[in-house]
Amino acid sequence: MSEEADNMPEQVSGPPRRRQRRKEARPSEIVEAALELFAERGFGATRMEDVARRAGVAKGTLFVYFPTKQDLFRAVARTITAGNLERLQAIASNLERPIVEVIPALLAHAAIIAETRVPSLIRLLISESRLFPDLARVWHDEVVSNVLGLLTSAIERAQERGELHDGDPQLIAFSIIGPMFSGLIFREVMSGVDAELPDLQKLAAQHAQVILRGLVKEARPEEAQRRS
Amino acid sequence: MSEEADNMPEQVSGPPRRRQRRKEARPSEIVEAALELFAERGFGATRMEDVARRAGVAKGTLFVYFPTKQDLFRAVARTITAGNLERLQAIASNLERPIVEVIPALLAHAAIIAETRVPSLIRLLISESRLFPDLARVWHDEVVSNVLGLLTSAIERAQERGELHDGDPQLIAFSIIGPMFSGLIFREVMSGVDAELPDLQKLAAQHAQVILRGLVKEARPEEAQRRS
Amino acid sequence: MSEEADNMPEQVSGPPRRRQRRKEARPSEIVEAALELFAERGFGATRMEDVARRAGVAKGTLFVYFPTKQDLFRAVARTITAGNLERLQAIASNLERPIVEVIPALLAHAAIIAETRVPSLIRLLISESRLFPDLARVWHDEVVSNVLGLLTSAIERAQERGELHDGDPQLIAFSIIGPMFSGLIFREVMSGVDAELPDLQKLAAQHAQVILRGLVKEARPEEAQRRS
Amino acid sequence: MSEEADNMPEQVSGPPRRRQRRKEARPSEIVEAALELFAERGFGATRMEDVARRAGVAKGTLFVYFPTKQDLFRAVARTITAGNLERLQAIASNLERPIVEVIPALLAHAAIIAETRVPSLIRLLISESRLFPDLARVWHDEVVSNVLGLLTSAIERAQERGELHDGDPQLIAFSIIGPMFSGLIFREVMSGVDAELPDLQKLAAQHAQVILRGLVKEARPEEAQRRS
DNA sequence: TATGAATGAGTTTTCATTCAT
DNA sequence: GATGAATGAAAACTCATTCAT
Numbered sequence: 001m002s003e004e005a006d007n008m009p010e011q012v013s014g015p016p017r018r019r020q021r022r023k024e025a026r027p028s029e030i031v032e033a034a035l036e037l038f039a040e041r042g043f044g045a046t047r048m049e050d051v052a053r054r055a056g057v058a059k060g061t062l063f064v065y066f067p068t069k070q071d072l073f074r075a076v077a078r079t080i081t082a083g084n085l086e087r088l089q090a091i092a093s094n095l096e097r098p099i100v101e102v103i104p105a106l107l108a109h110a111a112i113i114a115e116t117r118v119p120s121l122i123r124l125l126i127s128e129s130r131l132f133p134d135l136a137r138v139w140h141d142e143v144v145s146n147v148l149g150l151l152t153s154a155i156e157r158a159q160e161r162g163e164l165h166d167g168d169p170q171l172i173a174f175s176i177i178g179p180m181f182s183g184l185i186f187r188e189v190m191s192g193v194d195a196e197l198p199d200l201q202k203l204a205a206q207h208a209q210v211i212l213r214g215l216v217k218e219a220r221p222e223e224a225q226r227r228s
Numbered sequence: 229m230s231e232e233a234d235n236m237p238e239q240v241s242g243p244p245r246r247r248q249r250r251k252e253a254r255p256s257e258i259v260e261a262a263l264e265l266f267a268e269r270g271f272g273a274t275r276m277e278d279v280a281r282r283a284g285v286a287k288g289t290l291f292v293y294f295p296t297k298q299d300l301f302r303a304v305a306r307t308i309t310a311g312n313l314e315r316l317q318a319i320a321s322n323l324e325r326p327i328v329e330v331i332p333a334l335l336a337h338a339a340i341i342a343e344t345r346v347p348s349l350i351r352l353l354i355s356e357s358r359l360f361p362d363l364a365r366v367w368h369d370e371v372v373s374n375v376l377g378l379l380t381s382a383i384e385r386a387q388e389r390g391e392l393h394d395g396d397p398q399l400i401a402f403s404i405i406g407p408m409f410s411g412l413i414f415r416e417v418m419s420g421v422d423a424e425l426p427d428l429q430k431l432a433a434q435h436a437q438v439i440l441r442g443l444v445k446e447a448r449p450e451e452a453q454r455r456s
Numbered sequence: 457m458s459e460e461a462d463n464m465p466e467q468v469s470g471p472p473r474r475r476q477r478r479k480e481a482r483p484s485e486i487v488e489a490a491l492e493l494f495a496e497r498g499f500g501a502t503r504m505e506d507v508a509r510r511a512g513v514a515k516g517t518l519f520v521y522f523p524t525k526q527d528l529f530r531a532v533a534r535t536i537t538a539g540n541l542e543r544l545q546a547i548a549s550n551l552e553r554p555i556v557e558v559i560p561a562l563l564a565h566a567a568i569i570a571e572t573r574v575p576s577l578i579r580l581l582i583s584e585s586r587l588f589p590d591l592a593r594v595w596h597d598e599v600v601s602n603v604l605g606l607l608t609s610a611i612e613r614a615q616e617r618g619e620l621h622d623g624d625p626q627l628i629a630f631s632i633i634g635p636m637f638s639g640l641i642f643r644e645v646m647s648g649v650d651a652e653l654p655d656l657q658k659l660a661a662q663h664a665q666v667i668l669r670g671l672v673k674e675a676r677p678e679e680a681q682r683r684s
Numbered sequence: 685m686s687e688e689a690d691n692m693p694e695q696v697s698g699p700p701r702r703r704q705r706r707k708e709a710r711p712s713e714i715v716e717a718a719l720e721l722f723a724e725r726g727f728g729a730t731r732m733e734d735v736a737r738r739a740g741v742a743k744g745t746l747f748v749y750f751p752t753k754q755d756l757f758r759a760v761a762r763t764i765t766a767g768n769l770e771r772l773q774a775i776a777s778n779l780e781r782p783i784v785e786v787i788p789a790l791l792a793h794a795a796i797i798a799e800t801r802v803p804s805l806i807r808l809l810i811s812e813s814r815l816f817p818d819l820a821r822v823w824h825d826e827v828v829s830n831v832l833g834l835l836t837s838a839i840e841r842a843q844e845r846g847e848l849h850d851g852d853p854q855l856i857a858f859s860i861i862g863p864m865f866s867g868l869i870f871r872e873v874m875s876g877v878d879a880e881l882p883d884l885q886k887l888a889a890q891h892a893q894v895i896l897r898g899l900v901k902e903a904r905p906e907e908a909q910r911r912s
Numbered sequence: 913t914a915t916g917a918a919t920g921a922g923t924t925t926t927c928a929t930t931c932a933t
Numbered sequence: 934g935a936t937g938a939a940t941g942a943a944a945a946c947t948c949a950t951t952c953a954t
Contacts, residue, residue, distance in 0.1 A: 026917080042358055044272025048945065058919045063946060127355035129417050130270055137421045144414075145423065167438065170424070171407075171431045174414075175438050179399075179406030185413070186372075186402075189357050193365045195373065196398070203399045210395065210403050214442025254934095276928060286936045288930080297928065482938080500728025501815055504924065514940045519925065583811035585873050586726055593877045600870075601879065623894065626880070627863075627887045630870075631894050634863030635855075641869070642828075642858075645813050649821045651829065652854070659855045666851065666859050670898025710914095732949060742915040744951080753949065 027065045027075070030055045035076045039120040043073055043128050073128070077135050080121050081142050087113070088143070092150050099158040100212055103176055106151070107204035110180040114200045119188040148173055164215050172215065179207045255293045255303075258283045263304045267348040271301055271356050301356070305363050308349050309370045315341070316371070320378050327386040328440055331404055334379070335432035338408040342428045347416040354413075376401050392443050400443065407435045483521045483531070486511045491532045495576040499529055499584050529584070533591050536577050537598050543569070544602050551606050555614040556668055559632055562607070563660035566636040570656045575644040604629055620671050628671065635663045711749045711759075714739045719760045723804040727757055727812050757812070761819050764805050765826045771797070772827070776834050783842040784896055787860055790835070791888035794864040798884045803872040810869075832857050848899050856899065863891045 033055035037046040048069055052059045066072035091109065095102055113119075129136035148170065155169040164172075183198045190197060261283035265274040276297055280287040294300040319337065323330055341347075357364035376398065383397040392400075411426045418425060478485075489511035493502040504525055508515045522528035547565065551558055569575075585592035604626065611625040620628075639654045646653060717739035721730040732753055736743040750756040775793065779786055797803075813820035832854065839853040848856075867882045874881060 022917090040358070042270075042272065042355065044270065045359055047943085059945090060919055060921095060947080061917080064917070064919095067946090069945070123354060123358070126351060126413065126417055127270065127358075129420075130268070130351075130355075131273055133420050136417050140418055140421045140423050144418075165438070165441075167434050168430065171426060171434045172438070174407040174411050174426060174431055175435045178408070178410035178435075179402040181413075182406035182409045183402050185354065185409075189354055189364050190368055190372075192357075192361045193368045195368050198399060198402060202396065203402055206395050206399045207403045207406075210393070210400070210442040211438070212442070213393075214438040214440070275926090280937095287928090288936050288938095289934085291929065292934065292936095295929095478938090496814070498726075498728065498811065498814055500726065503922090515924090516926080516940055516942095517938080519927095520938070520940095523925090525924070579810060579814070582807060582869065582873055583726065583814075585876075586724070586807075586811075587729055589876045592873050596874055596877045596879050600874075621894070621897075623890050624886065627882060627890045628894070630863040630867050630882060630887055631891045634866035634891075635858040636862070637869075638862035638865045639858050641810065641865075645810055645820050646824055646828075648813075648817045649824045651824050654855060654858060658852065659858055662851050662855045663859045663862075666849070666856070666898040667894070668898070669849075670894040670896070731947090736916095743949090744915050744917095745913085747950065748913065748915095751950095 026057070026061070028079075030057065030062060030065060030072070031075050031079050034072050035079060035121075038073065038076055038128075039117060039124050042124065043069075043131065048072075070132075073132065074135075077125070077128075077132070077138065080125070081138060084118070084143050085146075088146050088150075091147065095150050095154045099154060099163055100216060102154055103212060103215075104205070104208035106176070107180055107208050108201075110177070110184070111200040111204040114180075114184045114187065119184045123185070123188050147177075151176065163217060165217055175214075176211055179203060254285065254289070256307075258285065258290060258293060258300070259303050259307050262300050263307060263349075266301065266304055266356075267345060267352050270352070271297075271359065276300075298360075301360065302363075305353070305360070305366065308353070309366060312346070312371050313374075316374050316378075319375065323378050323382045327382060327391055328444060330382055331440060331443075332432075332436040334404070335408055335436050336429075338405065338412070339428040339432040342408075342412045342415065347412045351413070351416050375405075379404065391445060393445055403442075404439055407431060482513070482517070484535075486513065486518060486521060486528070487531050487535050490528050491535060491577075494529065494532055494584075495573065495580050498580065499525075499587065504528075526588075529588065530591075533581070533584075533588070533594065536581070537594060540574070540599050541602075544599070544606075547603065548606050551610045555610060555619055556672060558610055559668060559671075560661070560664035562632070563636055563664050564657075566633070566640070567656040567660040570636075570640045570643065575640045578640070579644050603633075607632065619673060621673055631670075632667055635659060710741065710745070712763075714741065714746060714749060714756070715759050715763050718756050719763060719805075722757065722760055722812075723801060723808050726808065727753075727815065732756075754816075757816065758819075761809070761816070761822065764809070765822060768802070768827050769830075772830050772834075775831065779834050779838040783838060783847055784900060786838055787896060787899075788888070788892035790860070791864055791892050792885075794861065794868070795884040795888040798864075798868045798871065803868045807869070807872050831861075835860065847901060849901055859898075860895055863887060 030051065034046070034051045037051055037054060040046075048062055049059055051072070052062050055062075062072065066075060091106065094105055097105075125135060125139050129139070151173045152169045155164060155172050158164045159166065159169065180200065180203065183200050183203050187197045187200065258279065262274070262279045265278055265282060268274075276290055277287055279300070280290055283290075290300065294303060319334065322333055325333075353363060353367055357367070379401045380397045383392060383400050386392045387394060387397065408428065408431065411428050411431050415425045415428065486507065490502070490507045493506055493510060496502075504518055505515055507528070508518055511518075518528065522531060547562065550561055553561075581591060581595055585595070607629045608625045611620060611628050614620045615622060615625065636656065636659065639656050639659050643653045643656065714735065718730070718735045721734055721738060724730075732746055733743055735756070736746055739746075746756065750759060775790065778789055781789075809819060809823055813823070835857045836853045839848060839856050842848045843850060843853065864884065864887065867884050867887050871881045871884065
């Protein structure tokens with residue numbers, strides 16, 4: 001397994017310039033380093049010393065900004081949440097379009113996200129929400145319920161317009177997103193296994209087709225696709 | 229005598245369950261106790277002492293059967309896998325039926341599984357596969373690829389029979405199972421949050437309807453349902 | 457300054473017999489070692505590692521019996537208090553005698569105590585009651601108020617019998633004991649200084665004479681002394 | 685910016701007292717702040733950061749004037765000693781008067797001192813003389829031996845004049861001052877306990893009466909008092 | 913000089929693991 | 934085998950002290 005400080009060239013090279021003063025930058029540098037390590041190894045298996053090393057600061061410096069390891073983790077969690085809030089804006093702004101366009105776009109977007117480090121952050125949140133119960137709450141309130149809420153109301157509107165079949169909109173949201181989420185977790189967990197990983201790009205495209213065929217009333221999803 | 233008894237650390241876990249002293253059962257009792265605790269708290273946050281207490285044995289006894297904590301975890305992982313293999317037999321035996329029957333049954337089955345402790349075990353595997361890379365491999369080889377494989381070939385056969393639309397069968401499998409898997413993880417992670425949790429029974433029923441409509445060629449899924 | 461492990465011959469000699477099992481004895485051995493070091497250096501300047509070394513156990517063993525350093529200190533404080541309670545019995549049993557006998561005996565007793573480690577324990581309590589507020593309370597309730605209370609009521613009885621001059625009995629108690637206490641503290645604090653330290657034996661004898669002359673009505677304290 | 689501000693450790697000590705920025709005053713302001721904190725918490729439990737905050741300067745500034753924490757403590761000790769030297773002058777100038785006047789005045793003076801912060805300084809010296817052996821020496825040479833010396837020679841002169849009974853003058857000094865010293869320590873240590881604390885004013889008056897009766901030859905102490 | 917962010921040696925504390933009984 | 938007291942390496946955390954600004 002790879003030790004830390006392997007892919008952070010600016011750290012190891014040359015004599016470490018000591019005692020740089022950059023109070024503004026420090027906390028976020030530390031949070032960023034911690035985020036990487038927590039995502040790689042989880043909370044318990046990450047040592048403060050490793051975080052310090054990756055952030056390029058002394059062990060004690062961490063405690064200048066974060067009194068305990070748990071506080072550091074909470075800051076990391078907040079950063080993750082905040083980062084995803086931005087992403088939400090982009091999604092939200094698209095949800096006014098016709099549902100037959102929204103769904104493929106949303107799924108394609110999910111496939112793109114899967115190429116970022118978001119999947120490993122999701123894995124982190126799934127793992128550590130056991131030990132940090134409020135983590136699940138924050139993540140729910142600030143991210144999950146938003147995505148789900150926006151999608152759900154878009155579905156409701158489409159149902160009211162008679163475009164979609166009836167059905168609980170929240171569950172329909174699961175029907176739409178679920179396969180992408182599962183694929184993303186699958187890839188994340190199985191990345192080390194030399195198994196055939198699902199191509200999320202293709203999954204997005206194919207699932208869009210299937211789910212639209214299942215959801216859209218009287219519609220030839222093929223036509224819908226063609227239009228977009 | 230025990231003047232300091234009030235200073236001794238009190239464990240969070242309940243009263244020690246003194247089980248029947250059956251020598252042969254020891255290892256599996258220990259594994260069972262460890263399974264519960266690992267699922268509750270994760271590998272890192274579970275102390276061997278807690279496992280011992282819950283198993284009703286002395287700390288040292290754990291090491292008689294499992295040389296290290298990691299070995300204990302591997303035994304736990306093996307048990308989880310084995311447990312699910314049995315479940316697989318049941319699923320497999322049903323996959324010969326017409327696909328319009330298989331899919332609703334499979335989803336209903338997933339909804340039932342969600343009521344067991346399987347979801348927390350899945351969470352455990354998602355969490356700890358970071359630290360135990362072979363865990364992901366074993367889990368993949370023995371469980372996931374089996375389920376996915378069986379379902380995939382059922383889909384292939386149905387496609388060959390002209391019952392289903394074309395499409396990558398493996399990705400179709402994700403379209404089918406993904407929403408249930410996601411709902412199950414959602415419930416697991418958000419159980420502590422007073423949020424509206426998806427009803428997996430309903431999700432299974434509704435998703436079956438939607439996905440069949442999306443997948444089945446020329447078929448009125450309603451008819452399919454009626455037939456079953 | 458003398459390093460530890462200097463006056464504990466049985467510790468250093470020979471290969472340390474490891475892993476001796478003496479659960480009964482351990483806590484008190486540790487408390488005893490801690491007591492010595494706390495008395496020598498105070499709470500803050502005593503390292504747990506030193507306590508462990510002096511007690512002849514591993515660092516971790518301390519934490520088996522005392523979850524925190526503060527808990528260890530509290531156990532030490534309790535031991536000190538308990539030890540002095542025994543001493544109190546001896547004093548109490550003598551207080552029924554005529555006051556002219558009681559006072560010289562009490563002062564002589566104080567001079568003897570001064571030869572034990574009690575003075576350094578008193579110093580410890582004076583020092584650390586700042587950081588451990590309940591320490592002062594316990595010490596007051598269990599020791600000080602007892603000594604003072606017993607002496608005070610002996611004085612009251614003597615006043616009622618017309619043997620002693622009037623006056624607040626509690627303050628008279630200070631007049632009696634105060635010089636011995638002060639001398640004891642003086643010796644404790646100044647022991648390292650090559651100053652002339654008061655001989656507490658002589659102080660006890662002389663102060664008895666003086667204070668009796670000041671307290672006893674119509675009495676020739678010389679006669680009182682002669683009788684005893 | 686200061687996103688983590690809420691994670692920063694909040695100090696127990698009050699709001700930073702921003703004092704006038706008078707360069708010359710700096711060292712003594714620092715010493716004063718340190719004096720207060722050392723007296724409140726002792727040397728070990730006082731952090732340099734606390735001292736800086738209370739002195740209204742930056743942490744680094746302390747080290748401009750005092751190379752180490754121990755040096756700061758020594759400066760504090762010197763200040764205490766110096767402060768008391770002044771007090772000594774006042775006492776000394778009175779010791780020429782008749783002993784029956786000197787003793788009550790001295791005791792009354794002690795009762796007044798008890799209302800200042802001197803008792804907590806005495807406690808500090810008692811506590812820290814363990815770690816700072818020269819502290820005891822300085823304190824002895826510059827304060828204690830002076831008081832004791834002056835009082836002792838006053839007693840000697842009175843003995844030579846035939847006013848007082850025979851006896852070791854130094855021990856007589858303990859008989860005189862001891863109760864006040866003890867009462868002062870008692871109040872200091874037990875101030876947090878809701879116990880009955882001795883009234884030092886009354887103790888001074890009553891002990892003066894008692895001790896004079898015990899010390900003065902052929903004298904009615906009542907007359908002596910009346911004269912003063 | 914004054915500052916306060918940064919440091920790192922030193923302590924406390926944890927807990928998997930050992931081993932005498 | 935079973936036990937649980939004891940261990941000690943490893944981790945979290947503290948704080949006097951340094952030094953770039």
